[in-house]
Amino acid sequence: MAGSRLDHHSPKYADGIGNFGLSYHLELIKDAERVSAITAALDECLNEDSVHCELGVGTGIFAIYAAKRCRKVYAVERDPAIFRIAQENIDRSGMGSKIELILADASTFIPPEKSDTLLVEMMSVWCINEPQIPVLNHAIKHILKQNGRAIPGRIVNTFELGYYHFDALGVNCKASIPEFSGITKPRIMTTSYVFNEFDFRQNNPERFEHTVPVTSLLSGTINCARLSSLVQLSEGVTFFSTDSLMPQTIIPLQNELEVRAGEPLHFSAAFDVRTNLDDSNFWLE
Numbered sequence: 001m002a003g004s005r006l007d008h009h010s011p012k013y014a015d016g017i018g019n020f021g022l023s024y025h026l027e028l029i030k031d032a033e034r035v036s037a038i039t040a041a042l043d044e045c046l047n048e049d050s051v052h053c054e055l056g057v058g059t060g061i062f063a064i065y066a067a068k069r070c071r072k073v074y075a076v077e078r079d080p081a082i083f084r085i086a087q088e089n090i091d092r093s094g095m096g097s098k099i100e101l102i103l104a105d106a107s108t109f110i111p112p113e114k115s116d117t118l119l120v121e122m123m124s125v126w127c128i129n130e131p132q133i134p135v136l137n138h139a140i141k142h143i144l145k146q147n148g149r150a151i152p153g154r155i156v157n158t159f160e161l162g163y164y165h166f167d168a169l170g171v172n173c174k175a176s177i178p179e180f181s182g183i184t185k186p187r188i189m190t191t192s193y194v195f196n197e198f199d200f201r202q203n204n205p206e207r208f209e210h211t212v213p214v215t216s217l218l219s220g221t222i223n224c225a226r227l228s229s230l231v232q233l234s235e236g237v238t239f240f241s242t243d244s245l246m247p248q249t250i251i252p253l254q255n256e257l258e259v260r261a262g263e264p265l266h267f268s269a270a271f272d273v274r275t276n277l278d279d280s281n282f283w284l285e
Contacts (some may be wrong), residue, residue, distance in 0.1 A: 019079035020058075029061050031244040033262065038103065038151070039065055039232035045117045045149050046070045053115035053143055055106035055135055056122050060086035062095075066119070067095040074111045075101045106135045110142050118144045119151045125178075125227050125249045126157045126271070127198060128280060133273040137203050149198040152239075154232040157195045161214060161267060162188040164224040164250050176277040178247040179226070186226055186250055189218045189259075195269060209270040216259040223256035225267065225282055254283040 028034065042065060046052060050070035056077065057063050063086070075082045075090075083103050090099050102109065104122070118139055124130040136150060141202040144150060164186040166174045177183060193212050198204045216222065227249045231239040241247050259265065271280035 019081065022082075022085075025059050025085075027080060027244050029059055031242055033242050034239070034245050034250050035061070037233055037237055037239040038119070040120070041151050041237040042066050042117075044070065044234040044236055045151060050116045050120070051113060052141075053111060054119040054200070055109070055139060055143075056120065056281065057086050057101070058082055060089040060099075060101070060275055062119060062121075063099050063101075064090060064093045064095050066117075067093075067098040070117075070257050074098045074115065075099055076104050076106050076109050077101070078103070078105050079184045081221075081256055100126070107138050114145045115143055115148060116145055117149050117151065122201065122247055123229070123231060125229050125246050125277075126195075127155060127229070127273050128271055129274070131274045133198065133206055135202050137206070140200065149234070152231045152233045153200050153235070155198040155200075156230040156232075157197070158175050158192050158228045158230065159212075159225045159267065159269075160188050160192050160196055160228075161190040161216070161222050161265075162186040163221050164251060164252070166223075174252040176249055176251040178249045180243050180247055183250075186224055187220070188226065189216050189220060189222055190214050191217065192228070193267070195267075206273045208273075209268070209273075211268040214265050214267050216261060216263050216265060220258045221256055221258055222265075222284060223255070224250050224252055226250050249277070251277055251280075251282055253254070254281060257284050 046069045051072045052066045052070045053074040054063050057075040061074050067073045077086055087101055090096050090101055120136050122130040122132045122135055127133050166172055193214055195212055229246055233239055266285045269282045
């Protein structure tokens with residue numbers, strides 16, 4: 001049975017591996033905006049004396065790029081199938097002497113030496129689906145040098161409130177949906193607000209329950225929020241959203257409210273990282 005595009009972007013964490021299909025790996029390396037942003041961050045952070053570590057190396061594209069710009073790369077991948085492809089790519093690149101490819105779990109891996117820089121691109125909107133937070137919490141303690149640089153360095157989660165038609169021809173289907181190309185847009189009724197921020201110079205909590213005061217700009221019904229994440233990969237490089245990675249995502253609220261323009265409201269969310277949007281709670285008061 002074919003899955004939706006959302007399934008296509010979701011790793012299979014139930015099997016304990018967290019592996020993506022090859023078609024998604026191909027989509028990721030062909031995403032020019034994503035690739036150029038990460039390579040620009042590596043250019044900004046690396047130097048010829050750097051020891052670099054990448055957790056979740058995938059096809060090896062960024063490990064090979066980094067190896068051409070630094071002294072040593074520790075490249076970690078847990079999925080045995082994509083590990084073999086990464087090894088083939090590294091062997092063909094001529095960078096094998098500088099890259100140590102390791103089949104291991106990023107959440108427990110400890111390298112033989114600490115690194116100056118660290119790339120962990122396990123990103124999802126609001127860091128809910130992917131293990132970005134627990135992996136970086138581990139890495140900051142056990143992998144990165146005290147004054148080392150993590151890529152990304154910071155993620156800011158934002159939201160807007162509005163109205164979305166979750167029905168068609170009288171049939172209702174309330175579910176979260178990424179704004180892939182071709183997906184209808186919500187009617188946005190507020191400005192964009194910051195919900196929380198992850199600073200990867202320090203340990204970050206893995207459970208959130210938080211309320212943000214908001215004001216409706218328009219009168220009408222609010223029944224959804226649109227979630228976004230602003231990713232500061234390095235000081236000079238920011239990534240926002242593409243179809244392949246972290247598309248803005250519409251989520252239904254647990255309740256809907258009739259509001260008036262200028263009315264003060266409170267938006268609340270409660271979620272655990274490395275779970276999924278459907279197990280998270282979003283509501284309005």
